[in-house]
Amino acid sequence: MEEVGTIISTFDSPTTDRFKFIIRGPIRKDQFVEFDTEEGKAIARVSEITKTNRYFMQAESVNEYEKSGLTMENLFPTQDWEYLVGDGIILGIYDNKIQRRSCFPPSPGTKIYMAEPQRLSKFLGLDPAYGLNIGTLQHHKLEAVLNLTKTLQKHIAILAKSGAGKSYLASVLLEELLDREPEKGQIAIIAIDPHGEYSGFAKDEKYMNKILVYSARDIKLSAMELSAQEFEHIFPDLKPAQKRELGRILNELKHNSKENSGPFGLKDIENKLMDSNINTKTKEILLDKLDRLQRLYLFGKYDNPSLEKIEAGKMIVLDLSNTTDQTKKQIIVDQFMKRLFRARQKNKIPPFFVLVEEAHNFAPEGINRASAISRGIIIKIAREGRKFGACLGLISQRPAGLSTTALSQCNTHIFLRVTNPYDLKHIEESSEGITADVRKSIPGLRVGDCIVVGEAVTNPIFVSVRKRRSKEFETGRNLEQVAKDYAQKKANLNKDTEAFI
Numbered sequence: 001m002e003e004v005g006t007i008i009s010t011f012d013s014p015t016t017d018r019f020k021f022i023i024r025g026p027i028r029k030d031q032f033v034e035f036d037t038e039e040g041k042a043i044a045r046v047s048e049i050t051k052t053n054r055y056f057m058q059a060e061s062v063n064e065y066e067k068s069g070l071t072m073e074n075l076f077p078t079q080d081w082e083y084l085v086g087d088g089i090i091l092g093i094y095d096n097k098i099q100r101r102s103c104f105p106p107s108p109g110t111k112i113y114m115a116e117p118q119r120l121s122k123f124l125g126l127d128p129a130y131g132l133n134i135g136t137l138q139h140h141k142l143e144a145v146l147n148l149t150k151t152l153q154k155h156i157a158i159l160a161k162s163g164a165g166k167s168y169l170a171s172v173l174l175e176e177l178l179d180r181e182p183e184k185g186q187i188a189i190i191a192i193d194p195h196g197e198y199s200g201f202a203k204d205e206k207y208m209n210k211i212l213v214y215s216a217r218d219i220k221l222s223a224m225e226l227s228a229q230e231f232e233h234i235f236p237d238l239k240p241a242q243k244r245e246l247g248r249i250l251n252e253l254k255h256n257s258k259e260n261s262g263p264f265g266l267k268d269i270e271n272k273l274m275d276s277n278i279n280t281k282t283k284e285i286l287l288d289k290l291d292r293l294q295r296l297y298l299f300g301k302y303d304n305p306s307l308e309k310i311e312a313g314k315m316i317v318l319d320l321s322n323t324t325d326q327t328k329k330q331i332i333v334d335q336f337m338k339r340l341f342r343a344r345q346k347n348k349i350p351p352f353f354v355l356v357e358e359a360h361n362f363a364p365e366g367i368n369r370a371s372a373i374s375r376g377i378i379i380k381i382a383r384e385g386r387k388f389g390a391c392l393g394l395i396s397q398r399p400a401g402l403s404t405t406a407l408s409q410c411n412t413h414i415f416l417r418v419t420n421p422y423d424l425k426h427i428e429e430s431s432e433g434i435t436a437d438v439r440k441s442i443p444g445l446r447v448g449d450c451i452v453v454g455e456a457v458t459n460p461i462f463v464s465v466r467k468r469r470s471k472e473f474e475t476g477r478n479l480e481q482v483a484k485d486y487a488q489k490k491a492n493l494n495k496d497t498e499a500f501i
């Protein structure tokens with residue numbers, strides 16, 4: 001491999017985990033390098049680079065010389081004395097597939113080389129043959145192919161400010177899952193899509209036969225699945241007596257439905273309630289709550305999509321972009337994810353990956369239960385999903401507003417650019433794999449650059465996200481366009497009115 005420098009001896013280095021080296025090759029911050037030790041190859045990351053020049057070390061002499069009107073460059077061969085010093089952090093020793101901790105410092109004078117791509121790939125735990133290719137490792141000729149199990153089984157979080165490329169990266173991940181051959185192991189995908197970004201897959205010829213899109217208008221939940229407990233979950237102010245009466249009515253309806261009458265809807269519950277001889281006050285309150293549910297236009301006799309639609313290698317998109325009702329969105333996510341998880345526990349549907357966009361709205365931190373209806377099931381899958389192949393992907397531009405419990409159960413974190421200090425602090429506290437020097441790089445990332453830390457890789461990696469294979473679906477129109485569209489619509493309307501008069 002290409003030699004890029006030599007370890008130097010300083011007051012406090014080299015040690016077992018750090019060294020400094022003179023750089024002679026094309027080395028950049030966060031690049032991986034390697035060197036020989038008695039125990040095998042050591043792999044290190046360049047955590048910082050410093051430029052120095054002895055001619056510019058004394059402030060007063062630079063000042064005195066340049067007072068004359070001449071520059072230091074005119075007076076001295078300064079360029080010949082500029083050099084780069086790299087800080088290396090030793091990540092481990094790698095020899096014959098075995099990874100060890102470094103227990104002995106390297107000698108000053110040891111030659112540093114660019115890390116050899118194949119060795120680096122193995123050292124990082126990448127999976128070129130069967131994994132998910134999200135892009136290329138920055139400064140290396142190596143594709144960042146993440147192992148499926150390590151990346152998804154213990155859940156993944158994609159965190160960054162708005163516009164940094166979260167949905168783009170998520171689409172790249174979805175392509176990798178959809179394009180997987182059956183021999184490699186396929187899983188089903190469910191995308192919770194508040195902005196309708198993923199419904200674009202259904203318009204792409206390459207993917208359309210693998211995608212089913214359901215808009216909030218079409219999504220239906222079977223009222224039969226609503227137990228008194230679920231009712232209380234949606235309306236936490238339900239009193240024990242009201243819950244008991246409702247439970248009784250639901251049981252009767254369920255019994256009848258099994259016997260002869262088939263599935264029932266909210267209207268049937270309402271009718272049964274009206275006919276019953278329960279206390280008028282209780283009846284009124286329950287009818288009022290039923291009415292509130294009815295006005296969501298969400299509950300019916302059958303689920304749509306039904307769980308039979310969940311298939312390995314295919315994706316269901318729940319496009320919630322045409323409803324502004326936050327409660328409705330939460331109930332959809334809550335009830336749908338509960339049904340998914342139950343079915344998965346009974347092995348009735350394939351292992352799945354459920355991607356939740358705007359996760360801070362569905363699993364918010366520090367908000368009362370009534371306004372966080374879907375938080376419980378998201379946390380439950382985060383905690384228990386791994387045993388059943390129920391994998392969770394949380395995407396958020398407000399990590400500080402996302403449930404800490406859910407976030408800390410995501411064992412792989414991918415960061416794109418984040419600048420908000422509260423979010424950065426939250427990330428540092430909830431992300432185990434992140435070291436202080438990696439954390440410092442997050443605000444400086446460009447669109448499409450990301451850092452992967454945690455279960456998926458043995459050490460944090462910097463990745464340039466690859467280009468999408470699927471067509472990007474335009475959702476964000478710029479302000480000029482929105483303003484022009486509005487003016488056009490208004491003008492047409494005026495014309496129509498004049499013609500009418």
Ligand SMILES: Nc1ncnc2c1ncn2[C@@H]1O[C@H](COP(=O)(O)OP(=O)(O)O)[C@@H](O)[C@H]1O
Nearest residue numbers: 161162163164165166167168169447448465466
């Ligand atoms: N890896 C990438 N390569 C090329 N363009 C990208 C990449 N990542 C993001 N973009 C572009 O940046 C913009 C914002 O990306 P998006 O994924 O919508 O951000 P976010 O979901 O974080 O708000 C989009 O126009 C997208 O096309």
Ligand SMILES: [Mg+2]
Nearest residue numbers: 163166167168
């Ligand atoms: Mg987005």
